[in-house]
Amino acid sequence: MQHTADKLADWLLSSLELKSTIFHVGQYCGTWQASTAGRQLASFHVVLHGECWLHLPASAEREAHSLRLSTGDAVFLLRDMPHCLSPDPHPPARGHESERFGSMSPLVSPAGTSALAVGGVGIACGFFEFNSALDDMLLSLLPDHIVARRDNPSLDGARAVFELVRAEALRNGQLPSPVISRLTDLLFVYALRALRTDDEIDPCFWSLMRCAEFAPLVTAIIESPGERWTTDTMATFAHMSRARFCKHFVEISGQPPAQFVTLIRMKLAAAMLRSGARTPDAAERVGYQSESAFSQAFKRVTGVQPGAWRRASIAHDAVDMQAAAETTSAAALH
Template identity: 50%
Template sequence: MSIATDQLVHWLLGSLELETTVFHVGQYCGRWHASTAGRALGSFHLVLHGDCFLHVEGQPPIALHPRDGVFLLRDIPHFLSSEPNPASLPPRVAMQALSAAQVGSTGLACGFFHFRDALSELIVSSFPDYLIIRAEDASLRAASTLFDLILAEAGGDPDHASPLIARLTEVLFFYVIRHVAQQDEIASGLLSIARRAEFAPLLDSMMREPGQDWSTDNMARLAHMSRASFYKHFIDASGQPPAQFLLQLRMKIAAQRLHAGDSVERTAEHVGYRSHAAFSRAFKKIIGEQPGAFRRASRQRAATQRLN
């Protein structure tokens, strides 16, 4: 991963506000299927032991093995089952306690997550619908320790899992996001721009000085391209025109500064707005709420977390 990409990933991870809940932790035996679809939330399934198959609408079945996992960033039709191509949908059966793995059983930790703010939603908007992690992936070797800790907390009532499992899953999710940043399959967004050598210096300058005059001509000049060539290649890489990308980047940075406690006025000036009204309109368009309301909500969440 390049220095520019590495810096961006750390910035993105520091901006994510994630809340995870565990639905159940236990094991299934015999023929079974299970799903977390239909709740309007992101969800996850971690395979603690045994094997199963992930079925996503329109895709071939995906085999999952011990210490593999899937994070569904959006609520899409899917289910897990004991069979790769069931002639009929296996029954829904009760999950059993994970006290001792039975022969042929599959142990799972399943749950939901959501992003507490619009900035986090914006960050992952260009990511795939679901992310698969594999136990044999050397770049995720550190995640094996998290599976050990999750297994150590598992057991007992499947529907009343240890709250530590939710926190451990959040850490695992951050490993997954960093892992995604290293892949070539990212189609668009900030990470795809950072991974392109011709755009990485430009992105670094835009992040350090978002309030500068970042016209398309100035961007093209810094990227050492003609305006026409820059415009075409930038859209190919990011999936959007430079001006729209700049607007989203500025509002991401603004949201992060407001979350950190900066004033609306100082934040607006930092990202290039001298008009409070213009900044408020831009912020509402991208983030979904007024900057003052966003700042107050962020401070309230921080205060609540300190009390808890």
């Protein structure tokens, strides 16, 4: 099952155009409350030292809950959602979950003494931007938040990344290092891979992947998107009646089977188009006999026609290659 988890994590991450930006890095002492809510962006918090609490109010999908965070823990909020960090284990009053108060001081004192020696809670906070037109679709396949625990055995590699984050944070308390943003991208990769079967998450794609009844089906759809994946054939594959299959699928994933298959197919088709495949070829490979029907489905999911997506992707890749070449050339001159 863990091999399947890693495989599907890599499959999802291959299409996420992730870019992190640092909002602030510093230390809180006394009474305080921090939040990145209200900016219409995904966000993250990394605890550099000390302890605090993450408070998440109730939503339509879950009850309110509070999580204790310690040094090396990180939380990734994949939607803009009400929340806050605070030193208080008790959540704020209803309606005040995303308020901010208290002052943040630099991690490094003017004399150069690390703030780690004087207590408080050190935090690096920032935002995620997902630049692909498919990102909203892909994010719908993930939980709305992921908590990465430092003591999780699956995060051995992430601990080394965290130490680099903390070292960068301590270099200059007045001006957050841009390197932290790139390191946070890596932390997100580890966090996604480390989602465990005992983590409590809302219904989503990840829930399907972790369910022994559905993981083989998910893998089969990804590997053979051109097959005729109707509700009946999927129910047969999962050895369930149609009624039981639909009920459990929606309960675990949060979406109907047909919608899930369409999302998977469009993601795969988008990757093919980006690689230069013609629209008719991409359509056939993901199970559409009609190019028109494929184009309608693709636009419904991504907001653009397949041809426009292909041209924009090729142009975007060309810009990235030019930027990389310029960076390499500049480095050679030095």
